[in-house]
Amino acid sequence: MRVALNPKILLAASLAVLLVLSGQYFRLFERGWFALQEWRHADAWEARSVWLPDYRVTLDGQPIEGLDEDLSALTYDPDRKTLFSVTNKHQRLVELSLDGRLLRSVELVGFKDPEAVEYIEPNVYVIADERRQQLVRVQLDENTRSVDASSAQKLSLGIGTNGNKGFEGLGYDTAGKRLFVAKERDPVRIYEVRGFPYGTSAESISVHVLEDRKRDARLFVRDLSSLEYDRQSGHLLVLSDESRMILELDVEGRPISSLSLRAGQNGLAKSVPQAEGLAMDDEGALYVVSEPNLFYKFEKPAR
Template identity: 60%
Template sequence: MRALKRILEGLLTVALLLVLAAGVHYRLFERGWFHLNQWHRGEPAEDASLWLPDYQVTIQGKVVRGIDDDLSALTFDPDRNSLIAVTNGNPHLLELSLEGDLLRAIRLVGFSDPEAVEYISAGVYVISDERRQRLLRVEVDERTTVIDAAHASQLSLGIDRNGNKGFEGLAYDKVGERLFVAKERNPVRIYEIAGFPYVAEAPAVHINQHQARLFVRDLSSLQFDERSGHLLALSDESRLVVELDGSGQPLSSLALDAGKHGLEQDVPQAEGIAMGPDGTLYVVSEPNLFYVFSKQAR
């Protein structure tokens, strides 16, 4: 009887340790605490934030025709009233309509692994090359058919280098002239870069770590909201969009799991997020899926 009791106690101890390990690995305790605080804050937080719980999906899992795989990154272009994305398997810069239709594809030459793209100004974008940890300023007009990395202004960084776990997301603050750069994982980080893409040489370029209180397993994309000054961080592995205030404090979240926000199925591999001028959120997922989330009136 004692032997059986000791065995049961040992099994219970192992089970508890496994639960604790899983909680730490998947950031479940921090995520749970955040959701509790989000619920507790309620209406005061809604008035001071985008309040992602009010968003519902209006287009879900639409296949982007003309793209087979590797649809990654997303940014809104206000001059063209369209979305810009990239593919990395067969590198291209893409233009999509706000309904998720492919409008244009421009071949990228000299890019090893383009993972993020961000609108800067009319015809000017920054593309991140993940493996080489470099940012490239490119210019595009109606006649552009090829973008060659050799002709682009570049900023190379060697921060926490870890193979294919480099720069996955970009966001730009036009007023503050700050470029936010997300490192995917190992470790998860958000950096602020001042100076680039208009200056590419030190000491004019300054890099700081953004003090974000993140509880996600990875980062795949960023979006800066000019109106609130808040940053949206997208995590593929956590299936979550988190809203961060100017000090990096998480305020609200949007889950990308089936049954949440009107989703019929999980978003399989969310890789890009962008926001339109009316607050509409656009999300792309590998291999070639397109989603739209709109804020619902209360």
């Protein structure tokens, strides 16, 4: 005996299943709960955090003149008061002014797929080679025209190798000497590396790689594009291209504030198309680079 099913019931059931699956894929339920918590605890969290909701765009999608390929990653150099990024097509290290002007381009030799760069100390940076899952310590001064990976310190991690879904972002805690490494996705992970880079005169080397699965499970973003460590609060900023969001994590790894990169939010005229790099300067201004070679600056309004 066959039972005829009402087409309206079938449609409603299908829509319900689709809604649940979409909610899981886009982490809509977690994002909704976070938005509620962010609103409820704003007064308590704002004074002791970066507090991303206060930021407004002041340079909105400005083209970077003089570049014929896209940038990946971003870091702030407090000594030069400039920004650095990398390109992975022709493999170059690029220096930018704080208003998004190209200052110079340095050739990268011996790299396969440079995806992230992070300032460590004066003239010292770490570059992440994504496909090799390798971290490379490089030195740079005002006269450097090329950087060769063959003679540089390297650390190969090889954690959860997954093609080009490897290391996509770096952040550095200068006080704690901790290097944060973001794995893009499948799954999203943030590793903490202690002991690298090390001094050239080190007699013994001890490197530790730590994970925080509980923190990573709270990340309701679909991917990781870049990281930034705020030394004043000790909080970590996480950039997600696919979720079009910057997320602030407190010292316990809990999300506490966010900045949307969608049109109409935080003063943006258009959505940021493909955010690839995030940095913060000494004054607390945020910088974002996006494909195709667009430059953004976010600042808090003067009070």
